[in-house]
Amino acid sequence: MLAVTRARHNRAIPSRRRAAAERAASMSPVAEASIDVPAGQAVFREGEAGQSMYIVESGAIEIRRAARGTQPVAVLGPGDFFGEMAMLEDQPRFASALAREPTRLLRIERAEFADLVRQNIEIAVRIMRKLVARQRRTENQLAEALAEVARLRAVPAPATAAPAARPAPVQAPVAAAAAPASSPSPAPAAAVATGGQACQLRHASGAVFTLDPTIAQFMVGRPDPTAGINPEIDLSGIDTTRSLSRRHAKLVREGRLYFVREEVGTVNGTYVNDVRVRTGVDVPIKPGDRLRFGMVEVDFAVA
Known part of the structure; x- marks a missing residue:
C-alpha cells in the first residue's frame, strides 16, 4: 500500500538530485502529501479513472502501455510529472506508472490544480513545455513509422493470376436483384441524423x-x-x-x-x-x- 505522509522539504536528498527535487517541491505549494512508492509498485494502472497528477521528487517512474508489454514507453526522474492527461481531460489513464526504484512523489488533486496554476503561472509554463516536447517526440516517431510504411508499400507485390475470379460478373445479377430489398436502409440512417x-x-x-x-x-x-x-x-x-x-x-x-x-x-x-x-x-x-x-x-x- 502506498504510504502517504506530510511533505518534508528539508529531507536529505543526494546532491545530484537536490536541485530537481527543489524544483518539484516549488511546483506544488498546495500539495500537503508525499507518496512513498516501493520499487515495482504501481502508482496507477492503464484504464483506471484519474483524479490526480504526480511530480517525481526522487527515484524513477516507468510509464508502460499494455500493447508494449514490459518495455517502458518512458522513464521519468526528479522534476518530471505524469498523470496530467487523465486529470485534465477526465479520461481513463492512458498508461500505467510503476516505480523502477524506491520513489517519492508529490501528488496534486484535480480540485487543487486550478488554484495551483493561479498561484504560480510557472507551473503552467513548465507543463506546456513538457507537453510540447512530448508531442514533438511523438510526431518524429510517427514520421519515421510512416516512412517505413511507405517504403514497404513501394516494394511491388508478386502478380498472381486468378482465372477462377472471372465468373464474378455472373454474380452481378444476384447483387442487382438483392439491391431493391436493401434500398430502404438509408432512410432510417437519415432519420437518425436529422430526427433529434x-x-x-x-x-x-x-x-x-x-x-x-x-x-x-x-x-x-x-x-x-x-x-x-x-x-x-x-x-x-x-x-x-x-x-x-x-x-x-x-x-x-x-x-x-x-x-x-x-x-x-x-x-x-x-x-x-x-x-x-x-x-x-x-x-x-x-x-x-x-x-x-x-x-x-x-x-x-x-x-
Whole structure:
C-alpha cells in the first residue's frame, strides 16, 4: 500500500538530485502529501479513472502501455510529472506508472490544480513545455513509422493470376436483384441524423441559444480572441457581472441525451437546479432543468 505522509522539504536528498527535487517541491505549494512508492509498485494502472497528477521528487517512474508489454514507453526522474492527461481531460489513464526504484512523489488533486496554476503561472509554463516536447517526440516517431510504411508499400507485390475470379460478373445479377430489398436502409440512417429535436438555453432577458443537433459538444463561456477561445455558447452578452470563465463548462450530447460538465479551472461554479456540479463529472440534464453558469441562469428547453 502506498504510504502517504506530510511533505518534508528539508529531507536529505543526494546532491545530484537536490536541485530537481527543489524544483518539484516549488511546483506544488498546495500539495500537503508525499507518496512513498516501493520499487515495482504501481502508482496507477492503464484504464483506471484519474483524479490526480504526480511530480517525481526522487527515484524513477516507468510509464508502460499494455500493447508494449514490459518495455517502458518512458522513464521519468526528479522534476518530471505524469498523470496530467487523465486529470485534465477526465479520461481513463492512458498508461500505467510503476516505480523502477524506491520513489517519492508529490501528488496534486484535480480540485487543487486550478488554484495551483493561479498561484504560480510557472507551473503552467513548465507543463506546456513538457507537453510540447512530448508531442514533438511523438510526431518524429510517427514520421519515421510512416516512412517505413511507405517504403514497404513501394516494394511491388508478386502478380498472381486468378482465372477462377472471372465468373464474378455472373454474380452481378444476384447483387442487382438483392439491391431493391436493401434500398430502404438509408432512410432510417437519415432519420437518425436529422430526427433529434433541437434544444435551447433560454434567458429571462429573452436571449435564446439554440443547440445545433448535429454537434456533440458545446463550449459554454466567454470569448478571448488573444487565447483563441470562441465558445459555441457565448453568454458574455448576458453576463453583466463577468462571472463566467472563458472555458466555463461543456454541454455534451450523446444521441438524444444531454449532459453538462464543468471544465477544470472554472471559478464561480456550475449548477443544475441549484445543485453544484463537480468539475469533470457529466451530469444529465433534461428539458425544464435550470442551469447556472457563474451568475448566469438559463432554462434548458426543447426548441
